[in-house]
Every structure is written in C-alpha cells, then in structure tokens.
Amino acid sequence: xxxxxxxxxxxxxxxxxxxxxxxxxxxxxxxxxxxxxxxxxxxxxxxxxxxxxxxxxxxxxxxxxxxxxxxxxxxxxxxxxxxxxxxxxxxxxxxxxxxxxxxxxxxxxxxxxxxxxxxxxxxxxxxxxxxxxxxxxxxxxxxxxxxxxxxxxxxxxxxxxxxxxxxxxxxxxxxxxxxxxxxxxxxxxxxxxxxxxxxxxxxxxxxxxxxxxxxxxxxxxxxxxxxxxxxxxxxxxxxxxxxxxxxxxxxxxxxxxxxxxxxxxxxxxxxxxxxxxxxxxxxxxxxxxxxxxxxxxxxxxxxxxxxxxxxxxxxxxxxxxxxxxxxxxxxxxxxxxxxxxxxxxxxxxxxxxxxxxxxxxxxxxxxxxxxxxxxxxxxxxxxxxxxxxxxxxxxxxxxxxxxxxxxxxxxxxxxxxxxxxxxxxxxxx
RNA sequence: GGAGAGGUGGCCGAGUGGUCGAAGGCGCAGCACUGGAAAUGCUGUAUAGGGGCAACUCUAUCGAGGGUUCGAAUCCCUCCCUCUCCGCCA
Numbered sequence: 001x002x003x004x005x006x007x008x009x010x011x012x013x014x015x016x017x018x019x020x021x022x023x024x025x026x027x028x029x030x031x032x033x034x035x036x037x038x039x040x041x042x043x044x045x046x047x048x049x050x051x052x053x054x055x056x057x058x059x060x061x062x063x064x065x066x067x068x069x070x071x072x073x074x075x076x077x078x079x080x081x082x083x084x085x086x087x088x089x090x091x092x093x094x095x096x097x098x099x100x101x102x103x104x105x106x107x108x109x110x111x112x113x114x115x116x117x118x119x120x121x122x123x124x125x126x127x128x129x130x131x132x133x134x135x136x137x138x139x140x141x142x143x144x145x146x147x148x149x150x151x152x153x154x155x156x157x158x159x160x161x162x163x164x165x166x167x168x169x170x171x172x173x174x175x176x177x178x179x180x181x182x183x184x185x186x187x188x189x190x191x192x193x194x195x196x197x198x199x200x201x202x203x204x205x206x207x208x209x210x211x212x213x214x215x216x217x218x219x220x221x222x223x224x225x226x227x228x229x230x231x232x233x234x235x236x237x238x239x240x241x242x243x244x245x246x247x248x249x250x251x252x253x254x255x256x257x258x259x260x261x262x263x264x265x266x267x268x269x270x271x272x273x274x275x276x277x278x279x280x281x282x283x284x285x286x287x288x289x290x291x292x293x294x295x296x297x298x299x300x301x302x303x304x305x306x307x308x309x310x311x312x313x314x315x316x317x318x319x320x321x322x323x324x325x326x327x328x329x330x331x332x333x334x335x336x337x338x339x340x341x342x343x344x345x346x347x348x349x350x351x352x353x354x355x356x357x358x359x360x361x362x363x364x365x366x367x368x369x370x371x372x373x374x375x376x377x378x379x380x381x382x383x384x385x386x387x388x389x390x391x392x393x394x395x396x397x398x399x400x401x402x403x404x405x406x407x408x409x410x411x412x413x414x415x416x417x418x419x420x421x422x423x424x425x426x427x428x429x
Numbered sequence: 430g431g432a433g434a435g436g437u438g439g440c441c442g443a444g445u446g447g448u449c450g451a452a453g454g455c456g457c458a459g460c461a462c463u464g465g466a467a468a469u470g471c472u473g474u475a476u477a478g479g480g481g482c483a484a485c486u487c488u489a490u491c492g493a494g495g496g497u498u499c500g501a502a503u504c505c506c507u508c509c510c511u512c513u514c515c516g517c518c519a
Contacts, residue, residue, distance in 0.1 A: 042479060045488035051489090055500040060448035073499080249439095249476085321484035371459080 001105050001368045003143040004199040008034045019113040020118055024035030025310035030104045036098040049082040075280070088429045106211065107171045107218050108362040112329040113338035119328025126328065128340065131312070132321030134404055135347040145348035146397035147279030149404055151174060152423055155250040155396075156280070168269065175425050176396070179412075180287060182419035183392050184262050184300035187289040187314055191389055194310060195262035196291065201240035203263050204231040210241035214335035214361075214367035224266050224284075233266035238386045245294060245371050246344075250382065256295035258301060262290065262388065280393040281353065287392035293385040296373055297363065300383035304360040311356045319413045320398050321345040323352055337362040340387075344394065357392045358387030 002014060003076040011027040018025050022063035058076050066073055108249050114375055117126050137143045152157050155176025161169045172180050192198055207230050215223060215235060224233040234240055241261050250257070276282035295303045301409040308324070315322045327339040336359035343352035363381035366372070373382040417423040 038479070041488080045479065048489085049487055053501080055498095056448055058499045063447075077499045086498085250440095 001364065002108055003367070004101070004105070005199035007031055007105070007151075008038065010359045012181045014108075014111065018108070019122065020116075021332060022110060022120055022330045022360050023109070025108070025217065029106070033101045035103070035131050037094060037101060040090055040097065043249050044087060044094060047083055047087050047090065051080055051087065054080045054083070068349060074239040090141070090422060091363070103217075106216075106368070107249055110214075110337050110361060111336045112332055113360070113362070116324060116332065116338045118330075119330045120330040122327075124328040124329050125132065125341070126326045127324050128324040130321070130323040132319065132345070133249075134321045134345040137347070141406075143347045143350075143401065144404060145279065146346070146400040148348070149400040150279065153409060153410065154428060155179070155400075155425075157388075158234065158278070162356070165284075168279060168282065170283055170285075170393075179396055179420055180392055180400070182416060182421075183285060183395055184289060184418045186259060186317075186416055187389060187392070188262055189316060191260040191289070191291060191310060192319060196310075199237075199241060199244070199259045199261040201234075201237065201244065201261055201263065202241070203234045203266075203390050204229075205234045205239050205243070206230050207232070209246070211248055213239045213242040213329065213365050214368065215239060218334065221270050222268050224268065230269055230399065234263060235267050236265050236305075236386075237263040237288065238292060241292040241386075242365050242371075242384060243367055247371070249372045249374050249379060250294065252296055252373045255373055256293050256299065259292045261290045261292065263290070265424070279398045283393065286394075287393060289389050290384075291387045291389040294371065294373075295383050296375070297380060297383050300360050300362065301402065303385050304338060304340075304358070307385050307387045308342075308358040311342055311358055313388045315344060317343060317413070317415045318395070318399065320395075320402055322355070333357070333359060333362050335359070335361045344389075344398040346401045348404070349425065353398075354396065355398065356388040356390050357406075360385045 004012060006146045007027065007030060011031045015025060015027055020224075024425055028032060058080070061073055061076075073410050085162040117124070119125065135143070144152075153176075154174060155172065157171040157173055161171045164171065188198055196365065209217055210223065210232055223235050226232065240263070241259050244259070245257070264285055267286050269282055269284060272282060278285075290308050293307055294305050312322070312324065322342050322344045325341050326342060327336075332339055339357060339359040340359070341354050342356035342392060346349075346353050363383055365384045366381040371382055371384070372379050399412060400410055403412055403413075403424075405424075410425040412420055412423050412425065413421065
C-alpha cells in the first residue's frame with residue numbers, strides 16, 4: 001500500500017512512477033478523498049475537544065456541590081448532547097471516506113524502485129549474468145523433456161491424479177517422491193546454515209494475511225478459498241511469513257529477521273490454459289522453499305543482493321546452469337519494487353525457465369501489514385524481501401533434464417546424494 | 430464440543446462512573462554521587478493521526494466492535510483471543 005501523505009502532497013510522483021509499470025492512473029479522485037478525510041478529521045477533533053471541556057465542567061460543578069438537575073448543569077448537558085450528535089454525523093462521513101480511500105489504495109501496486117530498469121514487458125527484462133554451461137544436445141542426440149524422463153522412470157502419476165483432484169495436480173511416486181523430499185531437506189539445510197530460521201507455517205491463511213502481502217483484494221481469483229471459513233490455501237509462503245509479524249514493532253537491533261519456510265503452494269493459474277499442461281512446471285499445488293527477510297529500510301538494497309545470492313547458491317550447489325535477469329518496471333509483480341528472476345536451463349526444452357523470483361518490496365507490505373521497526377526513538381515501517389529458494393518441482397524438472405543419461409538413468413549432483421540416498425535414478429529394467 | 434477464569438503501557442500490576450493515557454514496581458535513557466562501577470537519589474520514558482518552523486497543542490486508543498452517559502479502563506451487548514478442567518481426536 002502507498003503512503004497516504006504522499007498521495008495528499010505529491011500525487012504526481014505516484015502517477016509518474018506507476019506510469020513506468022505501464023499504468024495510466026488518475027489519482028485526482030483518491031487524492032480528493034484523502035484531503036476531505038483529513039479536513040473532516042480536523043473538524044471532528046475540534047468538536048470532540050469542546051465536548052471534553054464540557055464534560056469536565058459538569059464533573060467539576062457536581063463535585064463542587066451543584067445539583068445534578070440544576071439548570072446550569074442541564075444546559076451543559078444539552079450542549080454536550082448537541083456536540084455528540086454533530087460528532088456522530090462527522091464520524092459517519094469520515095468512516096465512509098476512510099474505507100473508500102483504503103479500498104482504492106489497496107488496489108494500487110507498489111512503486112518501482114528507481115533502480116529498476118524501465119520497460120514494458122518481459123521482453124525488456126535485463127540479463128544480469130549467466131552461470132554454468134548450458135547443456136546442448138550432442139550430434140545425433142535428442143534430449144528429453146522432464147516429463148518424458150519422469151514418465152519413463154515412473155516418478156509421477158498424472159492421469160490418476162485427476163481422479164484424486166483434477167487436472168494440473170500430480171502424485172509423486174517412489175524415487176520421485178523421495179527426490180522431492182530430498183530437495184526440500186537439502187534446501188532447508190543449506191539456508192539454515194546461512195542463518196535463516198526455519199518456519200513451518202499454517203498453509204491455510206485468512207483474508208487479512210492475503211491482504212497484508214498484496215494478494216487481496218486484486219488477485220482473489222488466483223487463490224483457492226475455503227468457502228465456509230475466512231481461510232484460503234496459501235499461494236506462497238510469503239503470505240504466512242509476512243503475517244508472522246503483522247502488527248508488530250521490532251527492535252532494530254534484531255533485524256534482519258531471516259526466515260526460510262517450506263510450504264506447499266496453491267494457485268488457480270487462471271488464464272494459463274493450455275500452457276505447460278504436462279509435467280511439473282505449472283501445477284495447482286507445488287512445493288516451494290521460500291526465503292524471507294524483514295530488514296531495516298537502510299539495508300534493503302544490500303539485502304536484496306544477498307537474498308538473491310542465497311537463492312543462486314542452491315542452483316550452484318546443484319550444478320544447474322542458470323541466468324539471472326532483472327525485471328523491467330513493466331514486468332514487476334504487484335508488491336515488488338525491484339525483482340531478480342533466476343531462470344534455470346532446461347536442456348530438453350532448450351530454454352531457460354523461471355525457478356526463483358527475488359523481490360524487495362520496500363515498505364509496501366509492511367504498510368499493509370503494520371510491521372515497523374524501532375531504533376532509538378524513531379519507529380518506522382521496515383522493509384520486506386522474498387525469494388524462492390527454490391521452487392521444488394521445477395528444480396526436480398531441471399535435475400532430470402540436466403542429468404539425463406543415454407542409458408535412460410539420471411545422474412544427480414553430489415550434494416544431493418546424502419539426501420536422496422544415491423547419486424542417480426536408475427531406469428527400470 | 431461442554432464448564433470456569435481472564436485480556437490494562439516494553440514487562441509485572443493497581444484501578445469498578447468524573448480533571449485517568451492511567452498509581453506502584455521492573456526495565457530502559459539522562460543527570461548527580463564514584464577513581465571506575467555497584468548501590469542510591471533525581472528526571473524522563475506508549476502508539477497513531479491532525480495542526481505548528483519550533484516550543485507545543487488537539488484527537489483517538491486500557492483485546493475488537495457497538496451501546497448507556499454531559500463524562501466509560503470502570504456499566505450493558507456482541508465478537509475475538511488466552512489459560513484451566515472435562516469430552517473427542519492424529
């Protein structure tokens with residue numbers, strides 16, 4: 001959520017920055033509401049001050065011995081009642097303005113960071129670096145896609161999963177299930193050694209949590225909802241972890257708070273029909289290990305580099321070639337001010353595919369969620385960052401495609417062997 | 430699910446209609462004392478919003494929301510949460 005004061009005093013700045021996202025917003029209406037609300041508040045509090053004075057006078061008169069039903073006291077009572085009525089009217093108007101203002105502010109995305117490159121869409125994203133040597137087919141060799149390999153090795157079951165749930169759900173089996181579990185443990189351990197505190201949060205979250213991290217009100221159709229309760233299936237661990245500290249004031253010396261959370265994630269993937277319908281890439285339910293920082297506003301820029309490096313470390317430890325791109329202003333997610341995407345090389349598909357997204361949200365989520373930090377006297381909103389470290393299913397896909405061997409087996413990176421129990425997945429005889 | 434108890438500042442805890450944003454204590458900060466420290470003493474110490482260059486000032490907030498009243502931490506209603514006991518349960 002954007003700052004109301006900024007809206008009142010400098011809406012041109014907001015308009016200009018949102019234009020970098022490709023949005024053409026007219027803020028005159030919202031600005032008017034914000035100003036009217038402030039004026040009303042002023043009138044109301046003056047009236048209340050008058051009412052308080054009258055209340056005190058009555059108390060003093062009665063204590064000094066005046067009869068409670070004397071005309072003097074009665075007059076003050078009447079005056080107090082008149083003020084009470086006026087205040088009630090103003091409060092009513094104020095409440096309406098306040099909720100309209102909040103409603104509108106909640107639909108506005110974050111301002112892009114000045115650092116974020118300008119651009120319209122993903123074609124304007126900027127490649128920052130590539131790591132590793134992308135595997136290309138040898139002469140005469142055909143590299144399979146991950147779902148082909150997985151099918152051959154019996155790692156998952158698609159058709160029967162429709163029976164259990166519906167399309168875009170997958171059941172992992174045997175070595176597939178074990179590899180998924182191994183990857184989750186591997187990632188949690190890796191980040192744990194770097195000072196991240198492990199969290200296993202609720203994956204049913206309430207509306208306030210989804211609003212706090214930016215998924216509501218605008219993206220309700222992206223999440224699964226439990227109709228009888230105010231609960232939703234979390235689309236990312238970012239949601240429960242943000243709300244872990246919702247409404248808190250955190251002493252600055254405790255910052256940064258660094259969390260690593262494994263959760264299943266649930267997304268409707270509305271509007272992506274027909275894309276990636278085979279395999280592990282775009283499912284309604286997938287596993288993700290998420291990195292999350294609460295940090296002091298002065299340090300969020302370095303934190304962003306660090307959280308991205310921590311996500312990259314997983315790819316490097318797994319020897320998966322990837323590239324790091326920076327999203328342009330027009331491709332940024334709703335809550336992000338600046339984002340690096342990590343894209344892993346998929347030799348079978350012959351393309352880089354997103355496997356991690358590392359964003360700094362500045363105070364956007366902190367304002368929605370009321371999370372502040374206090375150093376010395378000053379209390380201010382802190383900054384939040386999140387990054388996938390990594391999407392587990394996509395990591396498995398990358399391992400399968402990158403490790404595929406001519407004999408049908410898949411070689412796994414050495415770092416994973418202790419977790420998986422073997423350095424390769426054998427083809428069935 | 431049933432029965433009971435309770436939610437007050439960073440923490441503990443008093444306050445059951447009137448000058449209470451709230452005693453007292455702890456903690457924290459500053460000053461004094463000291464060679465330095467401890468102990469002691471004094472002073473200060475909630476949050477949000479509005480106005481003001483500032484000193485400062487106004488408003489709201491005692492779990493949340495409503496109500497009664499000139500006036501509510503205190504009385505009434507609804508909800509939420511925590512604890513204890515019982516039941517059920519992985």
